[in-house]
Amino acid sequence: MKKRIICYVTVIAIGFVSAVGLCLKTLFAPKAVFSEEVSQMKVVVDAGHGGMDGGVVGRVTKTKESDLNLQIAYRLKDALEEKGFEVVLTRKTQGGLYGAPTKGFKRRDMQARRAVIEREKPSYVLSLHQNFYPSKSSRGAQVFYNGEYDEHKAFAEYIQAELNGIYEKQGAKHRKVSKGDLYMLQCTQAPSALVECGFLSNALDEELLISAVWQEKIAGAIASGVLRFLSESAT
Numbered sequence: 001m002k003k004r005i006i007c008y009v010t011v012i013a014i015g016f017v018s019a020v021g022l023c024l025k026t027l028f029a030p031k032a033v034f035s036e037e038v039s040q041m042k043v044v045v046d047a048g049h050g051g052m053d054g055g056v057v058g059r060v061t062k063t064k065e066s067d068l069n070l071q072i073a074y075r076l077k078d079a080l081e082e083k084g085f086e087v088v089l090t091r092k093t094q095g096g097l098y099g100a101p102t103k104g105f106k107r108r109d110m111q112a113r114r115a116v117i118e119r120e121k122p123s124y125v126l127s128l129h130q131n132f133y134p135s136k137s138s139r140g141a142q143v144f145y146n147g148e149y150d151e152h153k154a155f156a157e158y159i160q161a162e163l164n165g166i167y168e169k170q171g172a173k174h175r176k177v178s179k180g181d182l183y184m185l186q187c188t189q190a191p192s193a194l195v196e197c198g199f200l201s202n203a204l205d206e207e208l209l210i211s212a213v214w215q216e217k218i219a220g221a222i223a224s225g226v227l228r229f230l231s232e233s234a235t
């Protein structure tokens with residue numbers, strides 16, 4: 001008899017837990033319309049520099065910015081694809097996009113990146129870079145946007161907030177988005193952000209930026225920022 005009661009109680013408990021689980025699942029599941037919207041969206045991820053142009057170099061390890069940008073670009077591609085976006089990379093290898101390394105290569109490289117954006121007509125553009133200041137103390141990520149569009153500022157702010165979230169736990173101070181008169185932010189009217197992922201002029205940031213774990217965190221934070229911007233602007 002006692003056994004049977006225990007059995008009934010167990011069945012009722014399992015039933016209750018499943019019902020609550022199902023209820024929570026329904027409450028927190030992304031709306032079908034929303035996931036459909038994401039699946040139709042393309043993001044161009046641009047790893048800055050490459051080839052002859054290595055960008056800035058880490059003070060301690062001499063790691064090239066161009067290599068870090070590419071590593072983070074691939075991690076960001078994975079993070080965005082996991083959320084349902086289609087992703088196109090401007091640069092897929094360590095080489096630049098300028099063709100022959102002759103005079104005017106930098107201009108040709110930038111035009112090739114713009115051509116990818118014009119061809120793909122993405123919903124969003126994310127250009128990845130690493131910062132370098134003469135002062136060794138500056139830390140954290142900094143997101144730049146095209147000041148002509150309010151929407152681009154909001155897009156940058158969501159990404160900045162997510163990046164601040166991970167950097168502040170590492171002792172870096174809160175950073176704000178900045179307006180930037182930058183070529184990669186002027187290729188399309190679609191929300192675009194240039195993300196300086198950290199400072200290669202600071203030893204602590206550099207140590208983080210060269211690690212796979214931190215690169216994953218940076219990629220995850222940027223992808224979350226994009227999704228939060230999308231969900232907030234959809235409501």
Ligand SMILES: [Zn+2]
Nearest residue numbers: 048055129130
């Ligand atoms: Zn750069």
